[in-house]
Amino acid sequence: MTTARPLVGIQDLATPDWALASQEASRSGMWKVLSSLPSAARLVLRLAWRASPWMTVVAAVLAVASGCATAFGLLATADVLTALLAGGPTPDRLTDALPAVLTVVSLFSARAVLEAAEGAVHAVLRARVHQTAQLELHEAVVGVDLIAFEDSEFLEILRQAQDDGVRNIETSVKAIADLAGAAIQLAAAVTATGLLHPLLAPLVVVTVLPEAWAATRAARLAHQSFLDMVAERRSQAIASELIIDRKTAAELRACTAGPALLTEYLRITALLTAENQRVEMARSKVQLLGRAARGVGTGAGFAVLGWMLYDGALPLALAGTAVVAMRMAASTLTRSVHVVNQLYENTLYIELFTALLEQARRRTRPPTDAQAPGDPEEFVLEQVEFSYPGQAEPALRDISLTIRKGQTIAFVGENGSGKTTLVKVLTGLYQPTAGRVRWNGTDLATVEADSAYEQIAVVLQEPARWPMSAHDNIRIGRLERADPDGLALTAAINASGADTVIDGLPAGGETVLSRQFSNGRDLSGGQWQRIGVARGLYRDAPILIADEPTAALDARAEQAVFESLRRLSDGGRTTLLITHRLANVRHADLIVVMENGRIVDHGDHGELIRRDGPYAELYNLQAAAYQPV
Numbered sequence: 001m002t003t004a005r006p007l008v009g010i011q012d013l014a015t016p017d018w019a020l021a022s023q024e025a026s027r028s029g030m031w032k033v034l035s036s037l038p039s040a041a042r043l044v045l046r047l048a049w050r051a052s053p054w055m056t057v058v059a060a061v062l063a064v065a066s067g068c069a070t071a072f073g074l075l076a077t078a079d080v081l082t083a084l085l086a087g088g089p090t091p092d093r094l095t096d097a098l099p100a101v102l103t104v105v106s107l108f109s110a111r112a113v114l115e116a117a118e119g120a121v122h123a124v125l126r127a128r129v130h131q132t133a134q135l136e137l138h139e140a141v142v143g144v145d146l147i148a149f150e151d152s153e154f155l156e157i158l159r160q161a162q163d164d165g166v167r168n169i170e171t172s173v174k175a176i177a178d179l180a181g182a183a184i185q186l187a188a189a190v191t192a193t194g195l196l197h198p199l200l201a202p203l204v205v206v207t208v209l210p211e212a213w214a215a216t217r218a219a220r221l222a223h224q225s226f227l228d229m230v231a232e233r234r235s236q237a238i239a240s241e242l243i244i245d246r247k248t249a250a251e252l253r254a255c256t257a258g259p260a261l262l263t264e265y266l267r268i269t270a271l272l273t274a275e276n277q278r279v280e281m282a283r284s285k286v287q288l289l290g291r292a293a294r295g296v297g298t299g300a301g302f303a304v305l306g307w308m309l310y311d312g313a314l315p316l317a318l319a320g321t322a323v324v325a326m327r328m329a330a331s332t333l334t335r336s337v338h339v340v341n342q343l344y345e346n347t348l349y350i351e352l353f354t355a356l357l358e359q360a361r362r363r364t365r366p367p368t369d370a371q372a373p374g375d376p377e378e379f380v381l382e383q384v385e386f387s388y389p390g391q392a393e394p395a396l397r398d399i400s401l402t403i404r405k406g407q408t409i410a411f412v413g414e415n416g417s418g419k420t421t422l423v424k425v426l427t428g429l430y431q432p433t434a435g436r437v438r439w440n441g442t443d444l445a446t447v448e449a450d451s452a453y454e455q456i457a458v459v460l461q462e463p464a465r466w467p468m469s470a471h472d473n474i475r476i477g478r479l480e481r482a483d484p485d486g487l488a489l490t491a492a493i494n495a496s497g498a499d500t501v502i503d504g505l506p507a508g509g510e511t512v513l514s515r516q517f518s519n520g521r522d523l524s525g526g527q528w529q530r531i532g533v534a535r536g537l538y539r540d541a542p543i544l545i546a547d548e549p550t551a552a553l554d555a556r557a558e559q560a561v562f563e564s565l566r567r568l569s570d571g572g573r574t575t576l577l578i579t580h581r582l583a584n585v586r587h588a589d590l591i592v593v594m595e596n597g598r599i600v601d602h603g604d605h606g607e608l609i610r611r612d613g614p615y616a617e618l619y620n621l622q623a624a625a626y627q628p629v
């Protein structure tokens with residue numbers, strides 16, 4: 001089956017800002033990109049230090065020691081050759097070479113031991129750096145403002161940083177150590193060749209330069225291709241998720257949309273495969289060119305060496321040493337270039353990790369001692385406007401409203417009119433883009449976010465399904481609540497109707513509510529909603545937000561929940577209720593009618609019916625459905 005047009009249209013998925021910025025840097029030249037290496041290396045070293053200072057020191061010492069052992073081992077090899085190629089009888093030459101031979105053997109043995117130790121230390125350090133990077137990511141994200149999770153840019157950076165960022169940080173630990181070792185070997189080899197003859201050192205560098213250029217160019221080609229295809233890879237991931245995700249599994253089958261999605265997946269995969277082939281061909285050509293140029297360079301190097309021998313500028317006895325040192329310098333330089341390129345490829349992802357930490361910091365409110373008033377008497381919205389990130393049209397405009405403690409306020413209106421958004425702004429979950437939200441006169445934008453969240457309990461149409469026991473799914477409403485005899489827990493369970501749900505579970509309240517666990521159980525939508533209501537009641541906060549709290553409940557459970565909400569309200573709680581079932585809002589102290597992001601009417605049920613406005617229209621429409629035909 002083929003689809004007439006793309007389902008997950010890549011043309012509609014813009015390249016994210018972070019990729020655009022990196023694309024620009026990558027195209028503007030090699031040096032610009034290489035200049036980001038030090039900061040990436042600094043981040044990796046900082047994480048390594050945080051993970052384990054002593055292991056970082058040991059890894060550094062081992063890298064330096066192994067570099068030194070290799071360098072001096074190869075230089076001692078050159079000494080062996082010098083002794084063997086010198087004039088005189090063979091036994092004498094062998095005797096002269098013996099100390100250097102012993103040095104070579106001991107240095108290479110030492111290097112083998114050092115490399116084994118390096119391997120062990122790196123394996124542990126890498127794992128610790130991985131954990132530390134994950135920890136920093138979670139520490140940074142846990143306090144981020146809720147609105148960040150509505151911003152696709154932030155979500156994309158978070159996804160990339162968590163997967164590729166952390167993995168590349170981990171692999172960079174070894175690359176940085178390798179680079180330190182290679183730098184030492186290189187310094188030793190270039191110095192040794194330079195000491196033999198000043199012309200030899202630049203000669204080594206010149207012979208390696210073409211391959212260095214090729215390796216760098218090839219890495220940059222891959223890098224640019226990666227950045228160019230960011231949107232396509234995202235589309236591929238979306239198509240894949242739709243096919244394998246449990247949430248879409250039922251509709252995918254019921255709508256027989258599987259083949260179409262598979263076609264879509266194949267279409268995007270074909271694009272990526274073609275791009276991959278193109279870039280690999282281009283990389284191979286560049287690498288081939290580099291190797292050919294290196295062959296020419298090496299030949300030229302030997303020609304210069306031959307000319308120096310012929311000219312008498314270099315004694316024959318030193319020629320062997322020169323060849324060994326030159327080969328060592330060349331191979332070390334080549335290795336350094338490859339390590340730098342690997343680091344360069346890692347840098348993009350490490351930058352994403354850094355960008356995530358930076359964005360998370362920017363999106364976390366700065367610490368303040370100012371606290372939201374506890375159990376506020378009055379909530380005031382002053383000319384509030386709110387726009388979701390990247391949306392041209394505001395979701396709320398010109399909202400002014402005053403609510404008093406203990407009231408039940410119902411927000412009604414058509415889908416998308418702004419009810420949920422307004423309640424989130426009113427309770428500090430979102431900050432308004434213009435205007436003020438004040439609790440007892442205190443501007444919520446100026447207080448510590450958690451102090452406002454402390455005052456609220458949220459019951460949502462689709463409550464979070466924590467992979468924990470049924471009881472913990474309710475206790476998580478307020479984990480710190482002292483309830484040694486479980487009386488508050490039982491009260492919340494009974495008031496929400498969750499008692500019948502829990503009674504039916506194999507291990508009662510201790511049953512884990514997740515199919516991820518072999519003995520776990522899942523619940524129906526309505527059963528989950530009862531657990532969600534119980535969680536909100538158990539939280540016992542002065543302000544209760546109930547956003548379609550009973551949409552999935554049967555009539556009896558719905559009535560019980562509203563009975564509980566009314567009791568809470570009578571006990572001094574402020575209840576913010578969002579519902580489309582207008583029969584449930586008749587008793588509200590204030591009904592706020594919304595349309596297209598604005599409050600178009602407010603009052604109690606009687607007033608609004610008398611005014612015969614949009615509320616009366618919606619109410620009568622629903623009521624008519626219950627009239628006898």
Ligand SMILES: Nc1ncnc2c1ncn2[C@@H]1O[C@H](COP(=O)(O)OP(=O)(O)OP(=O)(O)O)[C@@H](O)[C@H]1O
Pocket residue numbers: 150388389391395413414415416417418419420421422
């Ligand atoms: N995450 C988001 N990003 C961008 N726009 C959003 C987002 N969430 C909601 N909107 C838009 O904001 C407006 C208000 O949405 P909101 O969810 O507040 O409406 P609602 O009245 O609660 O709707 P419903 O009755 O369907 O739950 C809508 O136009 C919606 O499309």
